[in-house]
Structures are given as structure tokens and as C-alpha cells.
Amino acid sequence: xxxxxxxxxxxxxxxxxxxxxxxxxxxxxxxxxxxxxxxxxxxxxxxxxxxxxxxxxxxxxxxxxxxxxxxxxxxxxxxxxxxxxxxxxxxxxxxxxxxxxxxxxxxxxxxxxxxxxxxxxxxxxxxxxxxxxxxxxxxxxxxxxxxxxxxxxxxxxxxxxxxxxxxxxxxxxxxxxxxxxxxxxxxxxxxxxxxxxxxxxxxxxxxxx
Amino acid sequence: xxxxxxxxxxxxxxxxxxxxxxxxxxxxxxxxxxxxxxxxxxxxxxxxxxxxxxxxxxxxxxxxxxxxxxxxxxxxxxxxxxxxxxxxxxxxxxxxxxxxxxxxxxxxxxxxxxxxxxxxxxxxxxxxxxxxxxxxxxxxxxxxxxxxxxxxxxxxxxxxxxxxxxxxxxxxxxxxxxxxxxxxxxxxxxxxxxxxxxxxxxxxxxxxxxxxx
Amino acid sequence: xxxxxxxxxxxxxxxxxxxxxxxxxxxxxxxxxxxxxxxxxxxxxxxxxxxxxxxxxxxxxxxxxxxxxxxxxxxxxxxxxxxxxxxxxxxxxxxxxxxxxxxxxxxxxxxxxxxxxxxxxxxxxxxxxxxxxxxxxxxxxxxxxxxxxxxxxxxxxxxxxxxxxxxxxxxxxxxxxxxxxxxxxxxxxxxxxxxxxxxxxxxxxxxxxxxxxxxxxxxxxxxxxxxxxxxxxxxxxxxxxxxxxxxxxxxxxxxxxxxxxxxxxxxxxxxxxxxxxxxxxxxxxxxxxxxxxxxxxxxxxxxxxxxxx
Numbered sequence: 001x002x003x004x005x006x007x008x009x010x011x012x013x014x015x016x017x018x019x020x021x022x023x024x025x026x027x028x029x030x031x032x033x034x035x036x037x038x039x040x041x042x043x044x045x046x047x048x049x050x051x052x053x054x055x056x057x058x059x060x061x062x063x064x065x066x067x068x069x070x071x072x073x074x075x076x077x078x079x080x081x082x083x084x085x086x087x088x089x090x091x092x093x094x095x096x097x098x099x100x101x102x103x104x105x106x107x108x109x110x111x112x113x114x115x116x117x118x119x120x121x122x123x124x125x126x127x128x129x130x131x132x133x134x135x136x137x138x139x140x141x142x143x144x145x146x147x148x149x150x151x152x153x154x155x156x157x158x159x160x161x162x163x164x165x166x167x168x169x170x171x172x173x174x175x176x177x178x179x180x181x182x183x184x185x186x187x188x189x190x191x192x193x194x195x196x197x198x199x200x201x202x203x204x205x206x207x208x209x
Numbered sequence: 210x211x212x213x214x215x216x217x218x219x220x221x222x223x224x225x226x227x228x229x230x231x232x233x234x235x236x237x238x239x240x241x242x243x244x245x246x247x248x249x250x251x252x253x254x255x256x257x258x259x260x261x262x263x264x265x266x267x268x269x270x271x272x273x274x275x276x277x278x279x280x281x282x283x284x285x286x287x288x289x290x291x292x293x294x295x296x297x298x299x300x301x302x303x304x305x306x307x308x309x310x311x312x313x314x315x316x317x318x319x320x321x322x323x324x325x326x327x328x329x330x331x332x333x334x335x336x337x338x339x340x341x342x343x344x345x346x347x348x349x350x351x352x353x354x355x356x357x358x359x360x361x362x363x364x365x366x367x368x369x370x371x372x373x374x375x376x377x378x379x380x381x382x383x384x385x386x387x388x389x390x391x392x393x394x395x396x397x398x399x400x401x402x403x404x405x406x407x408x409x410x411x412x413x414x415x416x417x418x419x420x421x422x
Numbered sequence: 423x424x425x426x427x428x429x430x431x432x433x434x435x436x437x438x439x440x441x442x443x444x445x446x447x448x449x450x451x452x453x454x455x456x457x458x459x460x461x462x463x464x465x466x467x468x469x470x471x472x473x474x475x476x477x478x479x480x481x482x483x484x485x486x487x488x489x490x491x492x493x494x495x496x497x498x499x500x501x502x503x504x505x506x507x508x509x510x511x512x513x514x515x516x517x518x519x520x521x522x523x524x525x526x527x528x529x530x531x532x533x534x535x536x537x538x539x540x541x542x543x544x545x546x547x548x549x550x551x552x553x554x555x556x557x558x559x560x561x562x563x564x565x566x567x568x569x570x571x572x573x574x575x576x577x578x579x580x581x582x583x584x585x586x587x588x589x590x591x592x593x594x595x596x597x598x599x600x601x602x603x604x605x606x607x608x609x610x611x612x613x614x615x616x617x618x619x620x621x622x623x624x625x626x627x628x629x630x631x632x633x634x635x636x637x638x639x640x641x642x643x644x645x646x647x648x649x650x651x652x653x654x655x656x657x658x659x660x661x662x663x664x665x666x667x668x669x670x671x672x673x674x675x676x677x678x679x680x681x682x683x684x685x686x687x688x689x690x691x692x693x694x695x696x697x698x699x700x701x702x703x704x705x706x707x708x709x710x711x712x713x714x715x716x717x718x719x720x721x722x723x724x725x726x727x728x729x730x731x
Contacts, residue, residue: 167275
């Protein structure tokens with residue numbers, strides 16, 4: 001079947017899989033941002049927590065996604081939660097890491113100056129800390145997002161539809177058309193997400209300096 | 210069958226498959242190092258080469274790993290060779306990028322001393338710059354090895370063997386024993402490699418610190 | 423062996439700025455120490471780096487002995503010139519011995535000769551031979567600086583360039599290492615060019631001091647003459663308000679003493695002691711004359727004469 005024929009016949013299916021991919025991506029990334037920033041802030045505020053969480057983060061960092069997915073089946077079953085939870089966990093890591101290093105990069109003299117000028121803790125957070133940390137956090141979000149777009153294709157293995165379904169079809173039927181459509185769309189998505197977040201990152205860092 | 214019984218009867222197979230998995234990974238990273246290190250050095254020496262090489266390897270890195278294996282089929286068919294090529298392509302980024310940054314971040318004072326002593330371009334590269342960049346290059350190597358061990362799992366899809374065979378067969382016949390027998394060795398190898406290489410990396414970078422005068 | 427270094431009408435221009443070095447002519451006699459001194463941006467570092475051609479002059483020529491350096495092969499030139507920088511620049515991945523051996527290896531010396539040279543140099547700079555195998559990170563700042571000097575002297579180069587060599591050391595260590603450098607120089611007699619922003623260091627170390635401002639040579643004379651007759655307000659300011667104290671600390675008693683016998687019970691002072699020491703002794707004891715050991719005397723009038731020269 002030629003490329004155009006394939007698109008004509010399976011166009012709706014391609015759109016559906018793209019939509020699925022984007023929805024899964026949005027859910028995983030949103031959850032990763034919320035948890036990553038919250039945990040990162042906590043680790044910064046309570047150093048003791050860091051000694052507990054950092055080794056766990058380092059171990060998880062080295063765990064291959066496909067293995068996390070495979071091991072989640074016996075625990076979480078086949079389906080959306082089995083696919084999303086392990087990927088979301090991987091997505092949390094860069095955001096958490098950048099949040100803590102963002103806080104750590106703030107010059108303590110700047111905080112002292114803010115206190116000296118009589119700013120309240122809430123004002124210091126909003127006017128001093130958040131603007132300084134934001135670009136670094138967004139950089140973490142960008143790394144997470146690009147990674148998530150790509151690894152979401154693996155969910156096809158445990159029966160959750162995504163652009164990976166097309167790639168898998170291509171591999172199992174030795175048919176390059178769905179393979180190229182699936183990987184092309186994924187790569188395009190990754191590049192777009194990277195580009196958008198990079199712009200956001202620069203916008204945020206320009207405001208600081 | 211209980212997991213224990215399963216492992217008791219199949220441990221020799223699992224070990225053999227793990228060994229093959231590790232060999233595939235290390236072969237691919239070895240090749241990536243052989244290709245990526247010169248490319249990183251070239252990028253350091255020439256600005257045009259830097260733009261070309263660094264952009265190419267980053268673009269390859271955005272292709273999903275699964276798709277990279279798939280795209281090998283029309284080009285190289287299936288089996289060990291296309292699998293290794295895919296892993297090599299993916300491993301290039303950390304090797305090239307870290308070689309490049311490692312060389313770029315050398316203390317300019319040290320570079321100037323080397324020039325001032327009359328070292329030639331190549332002597333400087335081999336005696337001073339590469340040894341000083343080694344900890345950073347090593348960090349890239351660690352990332353490449355850990356990535357490769359995970360990625361080779363997917364190589365089973367294009368009939369290159371490895372622990373992916375156990376995992377994917379396990380998923381398709383709903384045998385959790387098989388899934389675990391495949392996953393745990395991948396985890397152990399990835400974490401073990403990460404730990405050992407990090408240790409070596411720390412020793413390397415400590416040996417390159419200069420006490421402040 | 424040492425060689426004379428001569429700048430003939432050397433100018434260095436970087437695009438878009440006034441000349442960093444402007445028509446500089448200057449002769450550094452073989453076996454002497456020249457201290458290049460001036461505020462930052464005065465062109466002193468550029469001047470020095472033109473000698474080993476880390477920077478190429480825009481016009482003019484520099485001669486090493488009789489040879490114009492622009493005609494010498496670059497690597498050969500640099501291997502004839504020892505180079506020490508502020509951060510010492512010891513290679514952290516090489517042991518002390520390996521650091522010292524760099525240039526001899528580049529020159530293709532055999533192992534026995536290199537080994538013997540390392541021992542000789544460690545003794546010269548006052549480090550025990552056990553330090554051969556140690557790495558820079560395990561040495562103190564002063565020890566690292568000594569290794570830096572040993573490394574620069576390794577192939578017995580006729581010329582030594584030192585760029586703010588002691589800038590990162592604490593004041594006490596700095597003075598000690600300056601003394602050691604002078605002791606080493608009395609044995610090796612190299613042509614040494616030292617760049618510094620510190621006039622005290624220039625006065626202590628230089629046989630001659632060259633003061634630069636905005637790329638121009640303002641004054642080039644022995645330290646005593648610069649202290650006695652600063653050419654203009656700029657040089658005087660560089661020297662500081664304690665100019666005369668510095669002058670006294672530069673001159674030995676022997677330079678102004680008289681052969682007259684000292685009055686009885688006058689406190690004694692050595693011939694080689696500085697006039698500063700002698701002056702402090704006078705203040706301390708309330709006497710206006712001192713007996714010089716070995717005969718002769720020093721009167722407070724002699725000190726007044728010293729300041730005029």
C-alpha cells in the first residue's frame with residue numbers, strides 16, 4: 001500500500017492515535033510538574049528529606065523505562081494506569097532535580113538583602129525566589145517533556161494506544177509506512193515541544209536578568 | 210509455577226541471555242566511543258564541524274528509541290547488526306557532547322601554559338586536553354552505557370535477542386515469571402553499571418583537582 | 423647561559439582600541455631581572471607574551487640575542503623560554519616529576535638525563551626528592567609555585583617569563599618565595615621578565631623596573647633611581663607615600679656609610695643591613711650615629727644623603 005493510500009484509509013486511526021499520545025503526554029507531564037516542583041521545594045526546605053529522596057532519584061534515573069513498564073504490569077495491571085505511572089515517575093526526576101538546583105543557585109546574599117529591606121517570607125518567595133528558579137525549572141520541564149513524548153511510544157507494548165501502536169504495527173508487519181508515520185509524528189511532536197518550552201525558558205530567564 | 214521454581218529450572222538460560230544482552234550493549238557503546246570521541250575532538254577543533262556534528266547527534270537523539278529500531282528494518286533488515294547500529298546512533302550524543310564540553314571547559318590558563326611551553330597541537334591534545342577532559346567524557350560514557358543496557362531490551366523486537374526476548378514473550382503470554390526474569394537482570398546491570406562508573410568518575414575527577422594556592 | 427632580550431620599536435594594536443603597546447624600545451640585559459609594572463590594562467602582560475609569541479606584535483621586532491624572534495620556529499622559540507603564570511598552571515593529572523619533565527621530553531632528552539635534571543631542580547628550588555611522585559593537589563601554594571619555577575627552568579632556558587607569579591600567595595609566603603627566587607637567580611643567572619602590578623615586588627625583584635602606562639614606557643631604571651626620582655606623578659603614585667622608606671629598605675648600609683670612627687658606645691649595625699634597619703635602630707636607641715661592624719660609621723646625615731643619591 002502506498003503512503004497516500006495508507007493515509008487515506010487509516011487517516012482517522014492516525015489522528016486518533018496522535019490524540020491519544022497527546023492526551024497521555026499532557027496528563028503525565030502535568031502530574032510530573034506538580035509532583036516534581038512540590039518535591040523539589042520540600043527537599044530544598046528540609047535538607048533531611050534530601051538525603052532520603054536523592055538516592056531514590058538516582059536509582060530511578062538509571063532504570064530503563066521499558067523495564068519499569070514491564071514490572072508495572074503485575075503490580076498495576078494492563079491499562080492506562082500501568083502505562084502512565086512508571087512514565088510519570090521518570091518524568092518527575094528532571095523537574096525535581098532542576099527545582100532543587102534552582103533554589104540552591106540563589107545567592108544567599110540576595111535573600112539577606114530582601115529580608116533586610118523588610119520583605120515578608122511570602123514576598124521573598126514570589127518576588128525573589130520564584131523568578132530566579134523559574135527558568136531552571138522550565139529547563140527541567142523541557143527535558144522531561146521531550147523524554148515523555150518519546151517513551152510514551154513504549155506504552156503500545158502493554159496495550160495502551162499511542163503513536164507507538166503505529167511503530168509496533170510497522171515492525172511486526174515489516175511495513176515501513178506506519179513505521180515512518182508513527183516515528184515521524186513522534187519526532188515532530190518532540191521537536192515542537194522542545195522548541196516551545198525552549199522559548200518559554202528564554203522568556204523566563206530574560207525577565208530575571 | 211512459582212517464581213522460585215521457575216528460576217531454579219531456568220537460571221542457566223537467564224544468565225546466558227543476560228550475558229548476551231550485556232555484550233550487545235558494551236559492543237555498541239564501544240563502537241559509539243570509537244566514533245563519538247573523534248567526532249567530539251573534531252567539533253572542538255572546528256566550529257563548522259561542531260555545528261554539523263552536534264546538531265546531527267541531537268536530532269538522532271529526539272527520534273524515539275523504538276522508532277530508531279523500526280527504521281533500521283528498511284535500511285539493514287533485522288538481526289544483530291541493525292540492532293547495534295541503532296544503539297550506536299543513540300549513544301553518540303552523550304559521548305560526542307561530553308567530549309566536546311569536556312574539552313571546551315578546560316581551564317584556559319592550563320591551555321596557555323601548554324602553548325607557551327611549546328607543545329604542538331597534537332601533543333597538547335593527547336598529553337593535556339584529553340586527560341583533563343577525561344572525567345567529563347567518562348560521565349558521558351556512563352550515561353551511554355546505562356542507556357544502552359535499557360535500549361538493548363528493545364532490540365529483541367528486531368530479532369537481536371537479549372533480555373527483551375523474555376520480557377516481551379512474558380507480556381504476550383501473561384507470564385509474570387518471564388517478565389521478572391527478564392526485567393530484574395536489566396535493572397541490576399543498569400544500576401550496577403551506573404554505580405561502578407559513577408565511582409570511577411568521582412575518583413577520576415578528584416585526581417584532577419588542583420588545591421588552591 | 424642567558425640571552426639579551428631587546429624590543430625595537432614594538433607596537434601591538436588590537437582592533438578597535440588604542441594600541442596596547444605603543445612603540446616600545448627596551449633592552450633587557452642578559453642575566454638580569456626586569457620587572458614590568460603598571461596598572462591593569464597598561465600593556466605589561468601583552469609586552470611579556472610577545473616574547474614567547476603568545477601574542478604577535480603588529481609592528482617592530484623583538485631580538486633574542488642577535489636573532490629576530492619572528493624568524494624563529496615557534497615551538498623552538500617557546501622551548502627556549504621558561505614560562506610561569508599566576509595560577510602556576512601545574513597540570514593536575516601529572517606528578518611533580520612529570521610536570522617538570524614536559525619540556526625536556528618535548529626536546530627528546532633521554533630518561534637518565536631527565537631524571538638527573540629533576541633531582542637537580544628539586545634541590546635548586548628547595549623541595550625534597552620524595553616530592554617527585556606527588557601530585558599538585560597535595561602540595562601547598564608555595565610548594566606548587568616552586569614546582570612551577572622548577573618546571574620553567576627544566577630545559578635550562580636562557581629566558582624566563584613570569585606573569586604575576588606570586589599574586590595568589592599570602593603575603594608572608596610571597597616574600598619568602600621572592601627571596602628564594604633571588605637566591606635561585608644568583609645561581610642560574612637567567613634573563614628574567616616578571617610582570618607584576620605590585621611596585622613593592624618590582625622593587626624587590628627587579629635589577630631594573632620598567633613602568634608602563636597605556637602601552638607606553640614611562641620610566642626604565644634600577645629600583646633605587648626610580649625611588650629617588652620618580653619621573654612623574656603617575657610613577658610616584660604607583661610607588662606610594664612611603665617612597666623614601668622603600669628607598670631605605672633597598673639600599674645597604676655600605677652604600678652611604680663613612681670611614682670615620684663612630685663615637686664611643688654607638689650601637690652596631692652590619693654592612694649589608696638595609697638603611698631602613700639602621701634608621702629604625704637609631705630611632706630605637708635615640709642615637710644619631712651607629713658603628714658599622716668591621717669599621718666605619720653611619721650618621722643620620724648619611725641617610726639624608728641617600729634619599730638624594
